[in-house]
Amino acid sequence: MTNEDGLLELRNQLDNIDNKLLELLNERMNIVHKVGSLKAKSGGAIYRPDREKAIIDRLDKINQAQSGLLNRSAIEALFLEIFAISRNIELPENIGYLGPQGSFTHQAAESRFGAMSSYISISSIKGIFKELASKKIKFGVVPIENSSNGIVNDTINGFTNYDSKIVAEVLLNIHHTLATTCDKISDIKKIYSKDIAFDQCRRFLTNFGLDEVDLIPVESTTKAAKLAANEPNSAAICAHVAAKLYNLPILFENIEDKDNNKTRFFILSDFENAQSGNDKTSILVNLPDEQGVLVRFLNDFNNSGINLTKIKSHIVEGNSIFFIDFDGHKDDDNVKKVLEKHKSSIKVLGSYVKEISDI
Numbered sequence: 001m002t003n004e005d006g007l008l009e010l011r012n013q014l015d016n017i018d019n020k021l022l023e024l025l026n027e028r029m030n031i032v033h034k035v036g037s038l039k040a041k042s043g044g045a046i047y048r049p050d051r052e053k054a055i056i057d058r059l060d061k062i063n064q065a066q067s068g069l070l071n072r073s074a075i076e077a078l079f080l081e082i083f084a085i086s087r088n089i090e091l092p093e094n095i096g097y098l099g100p101q102g103s104f105t106h107q108a109a110e111s112r113f114g115a116m117s118s119y120i121s122i123s124s125i126k127g128i129f130k131e132l133a134s135k136k137i138k139f140g141v142v143p144i145e146n147s148s149n150g151i152v153n154d155t156i157n158g159f160t161n162y163d164s165k166i167v168a169e170v171l172l173n174i175h176h177t178l179a180t181t182c183d184k185i186s187d188i189k190k191i192y193s194k195d196i197a198f199d200q201c202r203r204f205l206t207n208f209g210l211d212e213v214d215l216i217p218v219e220s221t222t223k224a225a226k227l228a229a230n231e232p233n234s235a236a237i238c239a240h241v242a243a244k245l246y247n248l249p250i251l252f253e254n255i256e257d258k259d260n261n262k263t264r265f266f267i268l269s270d271f272e273n274a275q276s277g278n279d280k281t282s283i284l285v286n287l288p289d290e291q292g293v294l295v296r297f298l299n300d301f302n303n304s305g306i307n308l309t310k311i312k313s314h315i316v317e318g319n320s321i322f323f324i325d326f327d328g329h330k331d332d333d334n335v336k337k338v339l340e341k342h343k344s345s346i347k348v349l350g351s352y353v354k355e356i357s358d359i
């Protein structure tokens with residue numbers, strides 16, 4: 001058999017497998033459609049991250065036992081897209097993200113809701129909380145913290161003013177590019193970007209003599225790409241996707257100072273997850289102004305065997321509040337007791353599948 005015949009034969013085998021996959025996927029979608037009808041009657045939540053995780057865990061285990069060629073990331077990538085399409089068949093729901101199109105939050109949203117969902121770009125974090133409250137969107141995606149810049153205050157403020165629930169967390173590696181129509185660095189006279197992106201690329205700008213040019217902060221790195229695409233002698237610090245969106249040539253990739261620049265995002269909605277066995281809970285805590293109150297509060301968690309993974313203080317209207325993450329679900333027995341004891345000081349923001357140890 002010639003190489004060409006061999007390739008033809010293998011492609012025939014692939015075609016047969018693809019036909020079977022398509023048939024199985026459609027069979028799956030017929031069942032998903034029935035699940036959607038059941039949930040429509042019972043009012044059950046369409047998105048169940050706990051169930052999705054259980055499916056991926058099960059498939060990963062089977063795959064390992066069979067020594068399959070797919071690794072966990074590949075299984076996850078394939079099935080997250082299948083789940084996203086399934087959810088759309090059950091009930092198409094709008095997903096609001098902190099825009100514009102091509103923003104890092106948009107990328108985080110797509111990593112969870114796939115390419116087929118209906119996305120709405122919203123220009124502020126407050127706007128996302130507002131549209132969730134008015135039910136114009138079912139899900140909202142907002143940044144909560146970045147490894148270089150810390151907690152996002154607008155998101156904490158949103159939690160203090162609205163009752164949206166965290167239903168999932170997503171981690172995204174943040175990479176910046178320098179994109180410009182200029183052929184040489186020396187032709188760049190101004191750079192557009194978001195203020196925090198300038199901060200994250202400070203060393204690159206200094207090393208390449210770009211700290212001398214005009215650094216112009218704008219609302220988003222996507223807007224920066226749009227402006228730089230239309231203005232000679234300018235550049236943008238933006239995401240790869242934003243540069244592509246405006247056909248802006250990329251001069252340098254990965255220009256961020258820290259190569260582990262990460263942002264954690266929350267997916268917000270109006271329902272509560274069931275326990276998954278691997279959960280995290282986020283709370284806001286507003287303690288009375290008394291000596292030793294924080295120590296006693298934290299000791300109660302410790303004495304109940306609850307592992308705190310994050311505590312950050314935040315000022316709201318002159319008052320110090322704490323944003324706390326801990327391992328466990330709000331309905332776990334030990335967690336329930338502590339939350340009950342301190343219920344007048346605590347606002348539970350949500351329990352969700354733990355995807356991230358820390359950033």
Ligand SMILES: O=C(O)C(=O)C[C@]1(C(=O)O)C=C[C@@H](O)C=C1
Pocket residue numbers: 032035046047048049051052055082083086087090
């Ligand atoms: O099991 C469910 O509740 C479903 O709606 C089905 C399904 C799936 O495709 O398997 C879809 C959406 C949920 O997020 C979880 C799982």
